[in-house]
Amino acid sequence: MTSCQLENNKTIVEVNKKITKVEKKIVKVEKKIVEFVNVNKLKEKKQKNTNIIFYLVGDPYFIQGVEYVPEENYHYDQSGLATFYDKELHNVKTANNDLNKVTELLGRHKTLPLPSIVKITNLENGSSLII
Template identity: 30%
Template sequence: MKSILPICSRSWLVAALALSLVACSTTKVQPTKGGGRYYRNDGPPKGITQAQIDAVKEPVPRTERFVSGTLKPYVAMGNSYRPMNKLVPYHARGVASWYGTRYQGLPTSSGELYDTMKLTAAHPILPIPSYVRVTNVENGKTIVVRVNDRGPFLSDRIIDLSYVAAAKLGYAAKGSALVEIDVILP
């Protein structure tokens, strides 16, 4: 039985990574009340209040061991990605989107379970885990999030944020926003 466990563990990790890649790559979308769009069968948590969103505290950046399986080159939606294997200064500007309840409780690329109410993000190449400061260029709001997943894989997006992160940045109803991201070096 012991010889089977490592194979099962590896299979679970491969399945979790594949599920995460598919989750961040689907293109079926539906409109939101704010005119934006989100993935079909997704959306914000039901009954969430602004007070609950405001109560979510930013993660405190700290040095963490990288998840080794997330550092290997991979292909998603026909594009090749080579994840960073160390923290270095990194700045990017582009479109951020968000993912919500469709993925609630499912494994992220890190193996952690996705939680719409945590300040987390998916990025195609940043080390997992790492921390970034995200600034909504349109309104100047800034937050810190912990990168624990891979994605997005659509060419016009640079980062996918959890629902609560998008709400704190003021673009959840819109669906996406122009942002700047900067790696935080602890």
């Protein structure tokens, strides 16, 4: 998952507006024939193209005897509880080699590709944010 860092004196709504602008830019790039390539399939494709956006679908793995199989799923929808991590993960590397910071909003998921953009909604009050 991707993360966004809150800048000084910015609210989550302002950060969401900024992310929306970035998403629009990505759509414009897609119209210029941007190709999404799974890193695992990259060896099969020996094509040089500067407009390739890379993402990683990890290998299956086990945690406490439970198997998790990462997969591409563009229509993923899940309801559940969110977990809050405080200072215990500050400056610890994430799976995609970024550093956790207490000033960032991070999303973690067991099977989504890295990076992913995810909209999270509080079902009690309807508030949402994109990370």
